[in-house]
Amino acid sequence: MKPGPRRSISQADIVDAAFEIFEEKGGDAVSIRGVAARLGLTPTAMYTYFTSKNALQRAMVEQVFSGLDLAAASDPSVAWRTRLRTLAADLRARFAEHPGAVVLVASGPLDGRQALTFGETLLEGFTSGGMPLADAARATAAVRAYVLGAITLDAAAAGADAEAADAPSPLWTEATQHPLTEAAELLGGDDAFATGLDRLLDGFGLPPVA
Template sequence: MKPGPRRSISQADIVDAAFEIFEEKGGDAVSIRGVAARLGLTPTAMYTYFTSKNALQRAMVEQVFSKLDLAAASDPSVAWRARVRTLAADLRARFAEHPGAVVLVASGPLDGRHALTFGETLLEGFTSGGMPLADAARATVAVRAYVLGAITLDAAAAGTDTDAADAPAPLWTEATQHPLTESAALLGDDDAFATGLDRLLDGFGLPPAA
């Protein structure tokens, strides 16, 4: 039987294929040639969509940001703190779908449409609480740094979630030399992210329900 015409390839198809490679083999394996081979394209054809690996990586970051539910974080009837918390938790959850993808953030500035809309929504949350724009800009940077830091720790923890036989040997085993660290680990505080974010927001001086 004669094969039918090949379906067209979209940028979304390319980004999806890049994430497949990323999750199978790691970030170093994501390349124009590798993604082209996965999709049955020539590298030359790939360059009509993305001119470099860096451009492809930035598109992958944009895809993560595109999945945020910004409508829920933009409701003016909701208090500013709840809006910021919702947005921060959503971003963390979206990156959790692609463990380790936070390293892609270093591929370039967060100046894609979806990433900028995320920042705009954060700014709206702070200014709706009465914060001057200059302070809101600083608060937005602080919250973004906090969330990306938490995502990095999540990825590191996920990397240790392996079978006992496959788990790497610990670099340091004398737990008694670090009693506070050991005790803190035993607390199992599942609300550490939300609690830390609240403490950060407290520092900006607006009332919680403003």
């Protein structure tokens, strides 16, 4: 029996395969040759989609940003702070689906179309309320740094939890030497991210949510 026709491969299929390898083996394992083998392609065929590993990694970042609902974030009938909080939480959730992707963000500039559109949406939101462009640029940089910083901490915490789950239980525990840190972690709760973002926005004079 002859094999059936080979299904076509899209760039999205390639990026999905790259994420599979990334999350199984880490960033160093993602390569044009490795992804080609995962999909049953030749490296030469892969180069028709992506000319380098760097181009592939940038496409992975773009895929994360492409899942954001930027249309809702541009809805003028909703208060900008409310839209911004939703957008920030949405981006955090997208990275939670691909926790290793935060490493890719740090590996190069966020200059892909989707990432730039995200930044443009932030700028438009700030300036729509009358904020001068220079201040809007500072606010956009601060919000982006805050959200990506939180995502980085989320990824680190997830990795630590996974290691702790695999480690044997200690026979004894020592009294903590960092009581304030432990108490703060207990008090943070699920709303710590939103609260921190609100404090940041307060500093830029953004009107509070009604």
